[in-house]
Amino acid sequence: MGSGRFCDMTSRPTSDDTPGLGLEEREVADFLRRHPDFFERHLALLTELVVPHSGRTGAVSLLERQVTVLRDQLGAERGRLKSLMNAARENSQLQQRLQRCFQSIASACDLSDLARVVPEVLQKEFDLDSVVVKFLDTIVGTTAPVQALAAYSDETVQALIQRFQGNACLVEAPPSAEVMCHLPPASASRVGSCAVVPICNADQVLLGWVILAAHDSQRYRADMDTVLLEGLGGLIGAACTRLNLP
Numbered sequence: 001m002g003s004g005r006f007c008d009m010t011s012r013p014t015s016d017d018t019p020g021l022g023l024e025e026r027e028v029a030d031f032l033r034r035h036p037d038f039f040e041r042h043l044a045l046l047t048e049l050v051v052p053h054s055g056r057t058g059a060v061s062l063l064e065r066q067v068t069v070l071r072d073q074l075g076a077e078r079g080r081l082k083s084l085m086n087a088a089r090e091n092s093q094l095q096q097r098l099q100r101c102f103q104s105i106a107s108a109c110d111l112s113d114l115a116r117v118v119p120e121v122l123q124k125e126f127d128l129d130s131v132v133v134k135f136l137d138t139i140v141g142t143t144a145p146v147q148a149l150a151a152y153s154d155e156t157v158q159a160l161i162q163r164f165q166g167n168a169c170l171v172e173a174p175p176s177a178e179v180m181c182h183l184p185p186a187s188a189s190r191v192g193s194c195a196v197v198p199i200c201n202a203d204q205v206l207l208g209w210v211i212l213a214a215h216d217s218q219r220y221r222a223d224m225d226t227v228l229l230e231g232l233g234g235l236i237g238a239a240c241t242r243l244n245l246p
Contacts, residue, residue, distance in 0.1 A: 097125040098228070105239050111140060114239055115148040118210060122232075129215045130187040133236075135199070135208035140245060150208060156181050160196065164206060168230045170196040171220045175213070183213055192217030195226070197233040201241055210236065 032038055039045060104121040108114035119131035134150040136157070150157045156178040163170060163178075172179060173193035180188050194213040200206055210233065214220060 101125055101232070102235060105235055108239055108243070111135070111143045111240070111243055111245060112145050112148075114236070114243065115144055118236060122210075122212065126212075128212055129191055130184055130211075130213045132182055132184070132211040132213070133199075133208065134182060134211070136206065139205075139207050143245070148208075150182070160209065161206065164198050164209075169198065169226050169233065171222055171224060171226065172196070173217045173220060173222070179211060182211060187213065190215050193220040195220045195229050197229050197236075199233055199240065200237050201245065202237075207237065207240055207245060209233075 101121050104117050105114070108117050115133050115135070118133045122128060122131045133148055135144045135148055136152050137149045138152040140149070152158075159178040160170075170179075171193075172195075175183070175188075175191055175194045179194060179196055180191075183191060183194075191213040192215050194211055197210045197212070198206055199208045199210065212220070212229075
């Protein structure tokens with residue numbers, strides 16, 4: 001180590017004066033890890049050592065390379081921090097929207113009011129193209145407005161009922177024919193994706209469903225997490241129970 005050359009620290013020159021490889025290199029690396037202050041005691045080495053630089057031609061000093069690496073790491077950490085802050089901000093906004101939805105739905109005074117409030121608040125808070133609430137006519141009878149009734153005997157209604165078997169909710173892009181027929185004609189052609197959330201009572205009897213339709217084909221995807229959608233269906237089902245719906 002008296003010569004001040006990095007390769008002299010632990011490596012023994014070979015016959016062609018090339019530093020040894022393999023274990024000897026690991027010994028050098030281990031030594032530096034155990035002695036992080038080595039270069040403070042041998043500052044001259046910082047000006048002699050050079051390392052490849054991925055973004056430039058040739059080589060740079062070890063100190064410059066270290067500064068570049070640290071700068072890149074700092075940039076990456078700042079990016080991750082910004083992503084976390086954005087996610088926290090979005091989650092906070094989502095929580096506020098859900099709270100307003102829950103308050104509006106929980107304040108519905110009867111089934112007609114519920115059928116009106118649900119589309120209004122969801123479409124407003126989540127910027128949806130359209131929201132449709134349907135109740136099975138065999139369950140609610142005449143307690144819901146006509147436009148909110150779904151005829152149990154209808155083929156498209158039967159198709160949806162069958163598809164709900166074993167599914168917490170349906171996510172489609174683009175919407176299927178049995179869903180499209182329940183959307184308003186004026187908006188059906190603009191819908192790129194949708195979610196169909198079943199409404200059930202405490203005994204898991206199907207009462208109806210809510211269709212959330214969006215213009216964006218990526219808004220509702222088959223691989224998305226549906227926990228919030230399921231929670232929405234549970235909330236509306238609880239409201240129906242409160243309103244004495246079977």
